[in-house]
Amino acid sequence: MDHLTMPPLRIDLFSIFIFLGLMQAVYLGLVYLVFSAKRTQNLILQGLLLWGIGGFLLEIFMMYSGLISYAWFLVDFSEPLGFLIGPLFYGVILCLTRGKLPVKFWPQLVPFFAYTLYMIPFWALPDEAKFNAWISAYHPEFSRLDFTQPYPSDPLLLREYVTPLTLISVAVYGLLCLREVSTFFSSQNASIWNPVTEAQKRLRIVPFILVTILLFVTVVKIFNLEDTGDHWYAAYIAFTVYLTSFLHIRNSNLEHADLKIPEKYQNSRLDPVTQRELIEKVKQILERDKSYLKSDFSLPNLAKEAKTNVHLLSQAINEGFGKTFFELTAEYRVMEACQILKSEEGAYLKMEEVAERVGYNSKSSFNTVFKKHVGMPPSEFRKTVQSGN
Numbered sequence: 001m002d003h004l005t006m007p008p009l010r011i012d013l014f015s016i017f018i019f020l021g022l023m024q025a026v027y028l029g030l031v032y033l034v035f036s037a038k039r040t041q042n043l044i045l046q047g048l049l050l051w052g053i054g055g056f057l058l059e060i061f062m063m064y065s066g067l068i069s070y071a072w073f074l075v076d077f078s079e080p081l082g083f084l085i086g087p088l089f090y091g092v093i094l095c096l097t098r099g100k101l102p103v104k105f106w107p108q109l110v111p112f113f114a115y116t117l118y119m120i121p122f123w124a125l126p127d128e129a130k131f132n133a134w135i136s137a138y139h140p141e142f143s144r145l146d147f148t149q150p151y152p153s154d155p156l157l158l159r160e161y162v163t164p165l166t167l168i169s170v171a172v173y174g175l176l177c178l179r180e181v182s183t184f185f186s187s188q189n190a191s192i193w194n195p196v197t198e199a200q201k202r203l204r205i206v207p208f209i210l211v212t213i214l215l216f217v218t219v220v221k222i223f224n225l226e227d228t229g230d231h232w233y234a235a236y237i238a239f240t241v242y243l244t245s246f247l248h249i250r251n252s253n254l255e256h257a258d259l260k261i262p263e264k265y266q267n268s269r270l271d272p273v274t275q276r277e278l279i280e281k282v283k284q285i286l287e288r289d290k291s292y293l294k295s296d297f298s299l300p301n302l303a304k305e306a307k308t309n310v311h312l313l314s315q316a317i318n319e320g321f322g323k324t325f326f327e328l329t330a331e332y333r334v335m336e337a338c339q340i341l342k343s344e345e346g347a348y349l350k351m352e353e354v355a356e357r358v359g360y361n362s363k364s365s366f367n368t369v370f371k372k373h374v375g376m377p378p379s380e381f382r383k384t385v386q387s388g389n
Contacts, residue, residue, distance in 0.1 A: 007139045009066040014231045018061045021238020024245050025054035042095035049088040050244070052081045053237055060234040063138050068130075073123065075130035079159070080119060082166030084112040086173030089210045093177045096203050097184040098368060111169070115158070122153040129153070137230070170214045177207035187330070187365030209240050278316035281306045282328075292332045293359050299325045333358040334373040337366070341382040351378055 032047030033039070059078040062068040068075060087108045094101055122129070128147040135142045154160060181203060185192045192204055217233045285305050291297050302325070303313040317325050337358045340346040346354065355366035370378045 006069055007066055007142060011065060014235055015061060015065045018057055018064070018231065018234045018238050021235075021241045022054050022057040022061055024238075024241045025050045025057060028241070028245055029054065040095070041101050042092060045088055045091045045095060045101075049085065049092065050241065052084050052088060053241060055081045057234055057238060057241075060230045063134055064231045064234070068134055072127040072130040075133050076119070076122065076159075079162055080112055080116040082162065083115050083169055084109070086169045086210070087112070089207075090173045090176050090180070093180050093203070093207065097180055099372060118156070118158060121151065122159070125149060125153055167214065167218060170210065170217075174207060174210045174214055177210055181207055183362060183365050183368070186362050187360065187369050209243070213237060213240065274312070275316045275320055278306060278308060278313060279320040281308075282313075282317065282320075286332055290332075290336070292329050293336065293357065295356075295359050295361050297329065297359055329359075330369045331373060333360070334370055337370060337378060338374070338381070338385075341378060342385045346382065347386050354378065 029047045029050035032043045032050065055078045059074055059076070062071060062074050087105075090108070091101055091105055094105060126147075128145045129149060132144045132147060135144055158165070182192060184203070213233070213236065216236045220230075220232045282302065285302065286292060289305070291302065291305065299314060300310055303310045306313060314325060317323070317328055321328050323331070337354055340349070340354055340357060349357075351366070352363045355361075355363050358366070360366040360369075367377055370381070374381055376384075
């Protein structure tokens with residue numbers, strides 16, 4: 001293929017922006033997967049997700065710039081990653097909301113591995129086939145090589161429709177992510193539009209990124225049916241990598257990580273005596289009035305009952321109980337649910353009724369919180385205690 005007249009190399013702002021995004025994805029993936037002091041499931045998934053995104057950026061950078069002529073094996077190598085990005089995003093959400101991945105999550109990776117196997121016949125084709133694939137997508141004005149494939153490389157026509165299939169996959173997982181986040185906020189009696197804690201703010205960003213990528217790619221594909229607009233959504237994906245890097249650096253507290261007082265408490269008027277008084281008030285209110293059993297129970301409501309402001313009460317709970325308001329509320333609700341499930345009446349109540357009695361509007365939210373605190377679903381807990389084990 002050396003005698004061919006190749007399109008000129010294209011090194012412009014798009015290629016530079018995409019390349020720098022690729023480098024960011026590789027580096028941040030290394031931070032999560034290799035250099036992290038504690039490799040949790042969440043960090044592993046985030047690292048794999050960044051490397052998966054990096055795979056997209058690498059192929060598009062090589063194809064857009066024309067450097068693909070030095071590495072024909074990279075043509076369309078990232079196609080299977082389209083079926084991996086959605087599940088990885090969803091896995092990150094599950095780790096954030098539930099603390100760990102459920103066993104039923106792993107079969108969702110089957111489409112990725114299946115499509116990877118399906119791509120092997122194409123990857124095994126000579127470079128002439130890769131050249132034609134590149135030209136048709138990035139330089140349709142150039143003539144293709146007169147090349148006859150020795151065997152069908154797309155017998156099921158899956159590659160013919162891989163773009164809509166990928167978008168459908170991302171859309172489905174985008175909806176799953178939004179549902180999981182919505183359920184989590186509901187279980188915390190918080191609003192997804194007005195998150196209270198930094199963790200909630202970060203959680204809300206993940207499905208937002210996935211949905212915006214989906215919308216951006218869809219719009220680009222509509223106006224570039226021949227895949228000639230890949231550099232546009234690659235630039236947008238690179239931007240999301242930059243955003244992820246920014247959030248990682250901002251939340252890492254690199255300077256004075258152990259000495260710096262949280263900004264929201266720097267000007268606090270909460271002294272030790274006031275803190276102890278507030279803690280006692282909170283205990284009395286929760287144990288006497290059981291306000292947490294109301295579905296609209298909130299930090300502002302509790303602050304009003306304790307005759308203080310939200311800021312001081314939040315600090316008192318965080319420092320005095322060693323947990324957030326939402327964690328404290330969930331703990332009391334789960335303890336109340338345990339008492340109900342142990343009772344004679346609790347043996348016959350529907351789980352939805354138990355959930356409503358302890359302040360949850362959603363059975364799934366109740367199940368998630370209960371299992372996190374007790375280690376088993378409420379239905380299993382009831383069987384255990386009712387049988388006398």
